[in-house]
Amino acid sequence: MPLSPDDVSDPPVRRRLAYRIGPLVLLCLGIVAAVLACTLALGEARRPGPGLWPLLASGLLVAVAALLLFREDPADYERWTRGTARVGVAVLSVVAFIPLFQFTGLLPAGFLLLAFWLRFFARERLFKALILAASGAVVLQLVFVEVLGVPVPAGPRFGLF
Amino acid sequence: MLDGLLTGLSVAFSLTNLLYVLVGVLLGMIIGVLPGLGPTATIALLLPITYALDSTSAIILLAGIYYGSMYGGTITSVLLRLPGEAASVVTTFDGYQLAQQGHAGPALGIAAIGSFAGGILSVLGLVLLAPLMATVAVGFAPPEYAALSLLGILLVVYLGQGSVLKNLCMAAVGLFLASVGQDPITGTQRFTFGEVSLFDGLDFVAVAMGLFGVGEILYNLENSERGQQVKAKIKNVWPSRRDLRDSAGAIGRGSLLGFVIGVLPGGGGVISSLASYAVEKRVAKDPGRFGKGAIQGVAGPESANNASSSSSFIPLLTLGIPPNVVLALIYGALLIQGVTPGPDLITDKPELFWGVVASMVIGNVMLLALNLPLVGVFVRLLKVRTGILVAFAMLVTLVGVFSVSNDVFDIWVVLAFGVLGWLMRKANFEPGPLVLAFVLGPLLEKCFRQSMLMSGGSPDIFVSRPVSAGILVVVALVVVLSVAGALRRRRSARDDEREPTPSR
Numbered sequence: 056m057p058l059s060p061d062d063v064s065d066p067p068v069r070r071r072l073a074y075r076i077g078p079l080v081l082l083c084l085g086i087v088a089a090v091l092a093c094t095l096a097l098g099e100a101r102r103p104g105p106g107l108w109p110l111l112a113s114g115l116l117v118a119v120a121a122l123l124l125f126r127e128d129p130a131d132y133e134r135w136t137r138g139t140a141r142v143g144v145a146v147l148s149v150v151a152f153i154p155l156f157q158f159t160g161l162l163p164a165g166f167l168l169l170a171f172w173l174r175f176f177a178r179e180r181l182f183k184a185l186i187l188a189a190s191g192a193v194v195l196q197l198v199f200v201e202v203l204g205v206p207v208p209a210g211p212r213f214g215l216f
Numbered sequence: 217m218l219d220g221l222l223t224g225l226s227v228a229f230s231l232t233n234l235l236y237v238l239v240g241v242l243l244g245m246i247i248g249v250l251p252g253l254g255p256t257a258t259i260a261l262l263l264p265i266t267y268a269l270d271s272t273s274a275i276i277l278l279a280g281i282y283y284g285s286m287y288g289g290t291i292t293s294v295l296l297r298l299p300g301e302a303a304s305v306v307t308t309f310d311g312y313q314l315a316q317q318g319h320a321g322p323a324l325g326i327a328a329i330g331s332f333a334g335g336i337l338s339v340l341g342l343v344l345l346a347p348l349m350a351t352v353a354v355g356f357a358p359p360e361y362a363a364l365s366l367l368g369i370l371l372v373v374y375l376g377q378g379s380v381l382k383n384l385c386m387a388a389v390g391l392f393l394a395s396v397g398q399d400p401i402t403g404t405q406r407f408t409f410g411e412v413s414l415f416d417g418l419d420f421v422a423v424a425m426g427l428f429g430v431g432e433i434l435y436n437l438e439n440s441e442r443g444q445q446v447k448a449k450i451k452n453v454w455p456s457r458r459d460l461r462d463s464a465g466a467i468g469r470g471s472l473l474g475f476v477i478g479v480l481p482g483g484g485g486v487i488s489s490l491a492s493y494a495v496e497k498r499v500a501k502d503p504g505r506f507g508k509g510a511i512q513g514v515a516g517p518e519s520a521n522n523a524s525s526s527s528s529f530i531p532l533l534t535l536g537i538p539p540n541v542v543l544a545l546i547y548g549a550l551l552i553q554g555v556t557p558g559p560d561l562i563t564d565k566p567e568l569f570w571g572v573v574a575s576m577v578i579g580n581v582m583l584l585a586l587n588l589p590l591v592g593v594f595v596r597l598l599k600v601r602t603g604i605l606v607a608f609a610m611l612v613t614l615v616g617v618f619s620v621s622n623d624v625f626d627i628w629v630v631l632a633f634g635v636l637g638w639l640m641r642k643a644n645f646e647p648g649p650l651v652l653a654f655v656l657g658p659l660l661e662k663c664f665r666q667s668m669l670m671s672g673g674s675p676d677i678f679v680s681r682p683v684s685a686g687i688l689v690v691v692a693l694v695v696v697l698s699v700a701g702a703l704r705r706r707r708s709a710r711d712d713e714r715e716p717t718p719s720r
Contacts, residue, residue, distance in 0.1 A: 077643045077645070078385075081385055081389070084389070085388070088392050088407075091407060095404065095406060096404070099673065100668060100673035100674075100675075101668065101669070101672050101673030102668075102669065102673070103664075103665045103668055104402070105399035105401075105402050105404040105406055106406075107665075108391075108395055108661045108664070108665070109392055109395040109406060109407070111391075112388055112391035112392040112395060112657075113388070113392055115384070115387075115388040115391070116385065116388035116389060116392060119381055119384045119385045119388060120385055122381060123381050123382065123385060126381060128379070131379070131382075131643065131644035132642065132643055132644065133641075133642045133643075133644075136438065136439075138437070138438035138439055139438055141437050141438060142434045142437055142438050142638060145434060145437055145610075146434070146631070146634075146635060149610070149614065149631050150631070152614065153614075153624060153627050153628065153631070156614070156618075156624070156627070157624050161615060165611050165615070168607075168610070168611055168614075169607055169608070169611055172603075172606070172607035172610065173603070173604065173607050176437055176603045176606070176607065177601055177602075177603025177604045177606075177607055178603065179603075179604070187604070191607075191608055191611065192611075195611060195612065195615055199615050199616075199619060203265075203267075203268050203619065205615075205618070205619040205622065206622050207615070207618065207619075
C-alpha cells in the first residue's frame with residue numbers, strides 16, 4: 056500500500072530513518088565490495104588486474120548510494136502489512152523445504168510444501184489442498200525426473216517410480 | 217536472404233517447432249491474461265525447461281511467450297482495467313471505457329488485428345534490417361562492444377521505469393555481482409570465498425528466477441486478492457468497417473513507432489505503447505475523446521507493443537546486445553545453450569536466426585486465429601486463484617533452478633534473490649537494470665580490458681574510433697539530457713512550492 060500524502064508530509068523521525076535503510080545497506084555493500092576489490096590485484100591502465108573492474112563497479116555503487124541517502128523519496132516505499140508476515144512464513148517454509156528436498160527427494164518435500172502453501176496461503180480446504188498437493192508433486196516428479204531426466208535427490212519413492 | 221528465409225520456413229514448419237510456437241504463444245496469452253506473473257517472470261521461470269531443448273526450439277518457445285503475452289495482456293486491460301503485463305497499462309485508458317460502453321468485442325478485435333499487423337510489419341523490418349546490421353557489426357572490435365554495452369545499460373537506467381538514481385544503483389550492483397567468479401582474463405577467483413559453486417560466478421538463471429520469479433511470487437502472496445468478476449459482456453468480437461477505417465492509421469503509425477523503439481536499447485513494450493498513445497492523441501482531430509473510449513487509443517499502443525517485441529530481437533541477434541530485460545533473459549537462454557549471439561550468428565547459425573524469424577510469422581498468425589474465438593475461454597482463467605497459482609509456481613521454480621546445474625546451492629541463491637527482489641519491489645528499486653547489467657557486465661568488462669590492452673593503457677581508443685566515439689557521444693547526450701531534465705523538474709517544483717497558496 057503506498058503511503059498517503061499525510062503520511063509523507065511529516066514523517067516521524069523513526070520512519071524517516073527507516074527510508075534511509077535501503078540506501079544505507081547499499082552504501083555498506085559498496086564499501087565492503089570496494090575493500091574486497093582492493094585485496095585483488097588492481098593492475099595498471101596498460102594491463103588492468105582482476106580487482107580493477109569490481110572496484111569501478113563498487114565505486115559507482117558507493118557514489119550513487121551516498122546520493123540516494125539524501126535524495127530518497129518516502130513515497131517510494133510500501134508499508135509493511137499483515138501480508139508481510141505471510142511472506143516471512145513462506146520464506147521459512149522454503150528454507151525448510153531445501154534440506155527436506157536434499158534428503159527425501161522431490162515427492163515428499165514437494166507434497167509438503169504444496170500442501171502447506173495451498174492450505175495456509177490459498178486457504179483451500181484441507182482435503183482439496185492434500186489432493187492438489189499430491190497431484191502436483193506427482194506431476195512434477197513425472198515431468199522433471201521421468202521426462203527431463205533431472206537427477207533430483209532420490210529419497211524414498213514409495214514404490215511409485 | 218531468400219535462401220535464409222527458406223531455411224527458416226523449413227525449420228519453423230517442422231512438427232516439433234510448430235508445437236513449440238503453439239505452446240509458447242498459448243502460454244504467453246495465458247500469463248498475459250493472468251495478472252501477477254508477467255512475461256519477464258514467466259520467461260525467467262521457464263529458463264531451466266529450455267535446457268532440454270535445442271537452441272532454436274528454446275528461442276522459438278521463449279519468443280512465443282514474449283509476443284503472446286503482449287496479445288493476452290490486452291484482454292484483462294479491456295475487460296477489467298487490470299493490465300496482465302506492464303505494456304498493456306495504456307490499453308486500459310480507452311479499452312476499458314469502450315467495454316463500459318458495450319464495445320468490448322470490437323476493442324479486443326481491433327487490439328488483436330493491430331497486434332497482428334504490428335508483429336508482421338516488424339518481422340518484415342527485422343528480415344530487411346538484421347542482415348544489414350550484422351554486416352556493419354562484423355567490423356566491430358572490443359572498443360565498439362564496450363561502448364554499446366555501456367549504452368545498453370545506461371539507456372535501461374534512464375528510460376526504464378522508476379527513479380534514475382535507483383536504477384543506476386541497481387546497475388552498479390549488477391555489474392559488481394557479474395564480477396563474482398573467475399576473472400575472464402587472468403583466471404583469478406574473485407569473491408568466491410572458497411565456495412566451489414561460485415567458481416563459475418553466480419548462475420544467471422538463479423539470479424533472474426529469484427529477482428523476477430520468486431520476487432513476484434512473494435509480492436503476490438503479500439497482496440493476494442480475490443479474483444475480479446468480468447462484468448462487461450463480450451459480443452461480436454469482429455470490429456465494424458468503420459472501426460477498421462478509424463484504426464488503420466493508428467495501427468500503421470503504432471507499428472512503425474513500435475518497430476523503431478524496439479530496436480533501441482532501453483526500448484520495449486511499455487515505452488512504445490506510451491509513445492504511440494501520445495502520438496495518436498496529438499494527431500487526433502478531437503483529442504478530448506482519448507480516455508473516454510477512442511478506438512485509436514487501443515489500436516495504436518497494441519500495434520506498437522507487439523511490433524517492439526519482435527524488433528527488439530534485432531540488436532540481440534545481430535550485435536549480441538539485449539535491448540531490454542526480457543531479451544536479456546533470452547540472451548541468457550542462448551548463452552546456456554552455448555550460443556553467443558553476435559554479427560556472425562546469421563551466417564554461423566542460419567537455422568536459428570531464420571527459424572526464429574519464420575516462427576514469429578507463424579506465431580502471429582496463430583495468435584490472431586486463437587485470440588478472437590477464444591477470448592471467452594481466456595477470461596475464465598481469471599477464476600484461478602492467485603494462492604493456487606503461486607504455490608505451484610514456487611515449487612516449479614525451486615525444482616527448475618535445481619535442474620540447471622543439479623546443485624542445491626542454486627536453490628539457496630534463487631531464494632536469496634527472491635527475497636531481495638521482493639524487498640526491492642517494496643522499496644521501488646527496479647530489478648531490470650540489475651539483471652541487464654549482470655548479463656552485460658562480463659562483456660563490458662572483457663571488452664573494456666581488451667581495449668585497454670590494445671591501446672597500451674590509453675583511453676583514447678574509445679574516442680579515436682568513429683563508431684565507438686559516436687556511441688559514446690550518444691551516451692554523453694543521454695546523461696546530459698537526463699540531468700538537465702531532472703534539474704529543470706526540480707526547479708519548477710521549487711517554484712511551485714514558493715508560489716503562495718490562495719487563502720480561503
